[in-house]
Amino acid sequence: MRNLQKYIGIILPLLVVAALMLYPTITGKAAARETAFTILKAIALASSLNILLGYTGYVSFGHIVFFGFGGYVGFYLLSSQGMSLWVSILAGGFSSGLLAFLLGKAILRLRGAYFALATIGVNEAMRAFINNFDLFGGPTGITLNFKAYLAYGGAAKALEMAFYVVGGLAILAILMSYIIRTSKFGLGLLAIRENEDAAEVMGVFAPDAKTWAYVLSAIIPGMIGVLFFFKNGNVEPHDAFPLHASIELLVMVMLGGQGTVLGPILGAFAYQGMRGYLVTSDFFKDIQLSVSGALLLIIVLFIPAGAVGWLRQRFPILRRVLA
Amino acid sequence: MQQISLLLASLPDGILLGFVYGVAAMGLTLIWGVMNVINLSHGPIISLGMFGTYLIFIKLGINPYLGLFIVAPVGLLLGILIYTVAVHRVINAPHLSSLLATFSVNMIIIGLGTAFFTTSPFNVDFNMGSVTLGSTTLLGTRLIAALAAVIVTGGLYLFLYRTRPGKNIRAVANNRAAAELMGIPSSRILALSFGLGTMLAAISGALIATFFPFSILSGGGYELKSFVIGVLGGLGNPIGALVGGLVLGILEAIIPAFLETSWVPVIEFGLFILVLLVRPNGLFGAKQ
């Protein structure tokens, strides 16, 4: 019993993902699968961002740069070099991690809003660069030949497979998030979040810890990028680095509760669900952006700790359960 | 040699534009300096300023420069409204909260703007003639806009250094707690500062609209430019923003002489990151 209680913090998030993965399989609806794909993708990205944002307290405004950069590298290998999806995904994750490592060494010295601004700059600079980078197709981007799906049993099978892969990556992101949260390394990150200088005094070597947190938060987005472009069949610079998607990720983490394992999952679920509903509803579709904005404002102003944070405040008993 | 003639032709234009960019960035950096908030609704407000000129000139037939006297107070009031509704509650919360609060204002304005104006470009067909100086042509609209930008900057400077509310703003920017102890109503001063910031954004939008076509989404580009300028000139330093604007304007003018124009943003944002890393207080700010 005690064991169960100890692990419920990870079991609950995994159950959510499992349910999301099973739902389309049970109903057998492709549309449900697509919706679940969008949500799982958001969960994986938000959980990754949470490692940096929630645990370490650094607001990365351009986190989508890792999605775009890793995705571009992997997708290039996949479509132009004929490598398999699996190798490409790994390459995407690796290149994003490497980028984060190099960037982290430089920009993690900045604090607060200066760091946030720098990440915006990195995203915009990267997008502009890729737009001029002929190896990756420059402004035309890269398009995958439809025949490439044959290797995975045809397009329909390939897209179904992509769904399970995204589920797997979501689980990976959550496990990573949980392991970090409960490890000594994670404790160091939390200390940095609370007070970086004090943490250094207490023996946390902040520059290294921050850099590794940055790297770990970048790997999964890179892998997701490759998978997403594979599924889309093409990529152009402006849809690989959408700044607003970065901000949406922040919203998801914030909505669910930053610094918790479950928070980003709930946030991603709620946010994507809400947008999906508003976009397809007859009543809201014309002003859906404003409605989303107003809802977001209300949440930021009145429930800044997010859903999970709020629950933990209101019901102390949950604190043990909701890690 | 060819480059030099190109440079001479493009430079004056870059400088004129730089003044206008500077006013936009001043709004952003003023708000940052006073309350440490990065205003992500900056871009849409610039767009609203553009539509201000459009409505005033096309619909009411009033000269766009006279229109500034309508755009400015409306911008001020809008800013105070945004501050009261969206920012005041999170003014002491971590950065993320104020960033997201102003971002949600951004979403609301763009959503409503799309519903009213669509996202299609509008054009204010307004021409003030041009002056040809050697190999370069200076457009009247840009000359006047640059002049207006200088006047606005001077006005802001006088306001901040010569009037009581202005001095209060500086006091609050310097040390809010101490200012409160001295009896300065900090909430009102913060609201006023935010209002001034959005007013500057709206004015710059109104000026830009006299020479570039625009849509409700156009402000986003100028918002990013404002970030770059703010950092070049030192965040929180309104006068530095004007200088930063000039630097950016000049860069935009001279880079195409050496490289394909599509490289401009790469260099702009690269420089932006570099300045953040090397001189976070701006090119001209005091060393940390």
Place this chain on the structure above:
Amino acid sequence: MKRTLFNLFALLIVLSLALTACGGKATPAPTEAPVVVPATEAPVPATEAPVVVVEKTITIGFTASQTGAQEVSSKRQVNGFNLWMNQVNEAGGLTLSDGTVVKFAAQSYDDESTKERVQELYTRLITEDNADFLISPYSSGLTAAAAVIAEQNGKLMITTGAADDDTYKQGYTGVFQLYTPGSLYFTSTVDMLKTLDPAAKIAIVNESDKFSTAVVGGLKPYAEAAGFEIVLEEAYASDTADFGPIINKIVDSGATVVLGGGHYPDGSTFARQLYERKVGIQFIGILVAPPDSKFSELGDAALGVTGPSQWEGKATHTEEEANALGIEWFGPSGAEFSAAFEAAYGDKPTYHAAGGYAAGLLLEKAIRNADSVDSEAVKAALDAMNLFTFYGGIKFDTSAEAHGLQIGHSMVVIQWQKNDAGELVREVIWPADVATKPAIFPIVVP
């Protein structure tokens, strides 16, 4: 007070979660309305009781950009399509040879002009709304993403507002392009230039994006083959507002002709600044912006600017033209279409609107030819299609390398000129046989 507030917002979150759940569960609706599905098997009983007219409703799915950057052109396209649909339905639908009456219904969602949700929405259209046929979103990028979904679900998609060539070279078999492909956009302009000034020096200045790069990729070799000297090639970032430095480069290069542009915002800005700086360019050809009616807002800056157009009300294609070519004619005349469009939406149709209408018309004709609404039969009909409508020729490449690429449609060149009353009007200046006015050349005396 505070607590009630908190409760309120907790409720809000729960509500939004619930909405999500509903969104997911809203699926039973289509199954509860089985009109569409069983009707497909209906023809069999129909032969037993011939008195009963079997009515079949065909759902056509697409996403439209109701928000975001592509909103305006996308809405025009959708208006054009809806006009076709309403006309067909009001006329009592199509009657197939077995007596089935086919009517059409449209289902669409907002794609927000981004690729983020396009695939999700198209899958939804296919699997939940049971769309029988698909129309593409507006713009090449979104269409490329949607095409993957259409292809893997075996649904036919007619693309309109998507000129990029790339999508049709990816091995698809069920995607059919209505627009003249991007690489051919400027060929008619170059042909015309040859008659105007074979010694012209061309500056190519284009937006750095997928569509414009594709156009320039086709333009450059074509112009060179025609013997023109290209003195400048310059790409600019999509949100460029100040063209001053670029214009200085153009002047510096000694160009007499400028071809390029990209989409509406940058194209109109470019045209305006070319005018304001009075740099003495003799001929300006810009993509997308000039054929739009809004372009006249530029005032004098619009005068003389030309652009390639997929279709023009003034030079609409005619039945005589089709007869002369020996190609089958179908659908209303250009005048009928324009009048109907203006009556419905109070606005003169642009080529985006004509494209939307023609997409419907093409589908209608394919269904008639196939005498069936079965995807495979309609696909065969589209493959065999060689048609002439008010929109122009429609014929598809059926080779394995570029299946579905439009090869039957040609573009016209328009120029903004002043009429006798001094108002700006769009005149067709090329090809010569449909031209309404001779070209103004040069725009400024050198």
